[in-house]
Amino acid sequence: MKHQLSIGSPAPSIKMLAWLQGAPMPVFQPGWIYILVYLSTTCGCCETALSDLETLQEMYRDIGVEVIGVVAKEPAPTADEARSLVETWLADRLSNSDVRIAYDYTGEMDKHWMDASLSFWVPQAFVVSRNGTIAYIGDPNSLECILDHVVDGSWDSSAEAREAEKERLAECEVYELERALEIQIASAIEVRDWKRALSATKEAIKSIPDNPTFREAHVELLMRKLHDFEAGWIALGRFARGAIERNSADWLLAAMRQLFCSPYEYSSLPFAERFSMGKELSDCILRLCPQQDALSRAESYQTIASYYHENGEKSRAVELVEQALALVQGETLSDDVKQEWIADLMCVLGKYKH
Known part of the structure; x- marks a missing residue:
């Protein structure tokens, strides 16, 4: 898919929006800067993103900056049910917000904003400049660093803006290719x-060698579907060594999941080599933990705990899960997300203590 909406493009219409909070606004007003942010009722970080943007709105409102929240593509069979779903979410989670909120069930906003800009994730921010053109597309968390430049008009034509958009589009094109490959494998x-499926997975690894998900799928197909444990072990060993060489948390955790957290017949794999590899992966993950945020550390602790538990070091496994639990409990998360984390960790903790 070729992108049609980028920095410098005229901002698409918003006339199809149904307004749920704040006065209706069928068009962007000349001379104002608008931060239009895509949200979802199922997005765990959208509330925080909107709250942060509301703070920016308060700081810049006097010089003509306004935030608009847009909810679209909600999983409901009718427009009325979609509206009810969004209204319930607003009442539960954003009742104190001072941001205009709208929703669209027609698909037009997605078509002309998200799809046209190769945007796949929420929250996603679009900044409309005073002259009605797009000044920024991307992560709303980055706006605080660039908003002053948008306000003074220097951002749109800057080399930094062009480079940021170039990087965004490159990431989106890779993601689009990943989705196409995933569909081939899934079909x-x-x-x-x-x-x-195995052939498609090998092609995916060749096309996007930096994606650990395809490596996991490759190992899983060999182990669970083809029961080729010799080839599966070779692929898993290559995956683990690659993770260690890259020293990437995503790769290391994915390799550890394949070694200790998957429903494989591990008795068919070399015992000593498997645990030696697990120890090396665990040590690498622990060295990266101080650089991670709280939830990433919690995930790391929970994942490597499986190695310690299976290795007979049950007290160490329990300690790691308890540390993960404390990290999650100390985080500011939506109730459903936090409870899901806690329930999962408590289940693991109960298993390890018995």
């Missing part, structure tokens, strides 16, 4: 054509 798996 083969759906009809239980394991050989075609």
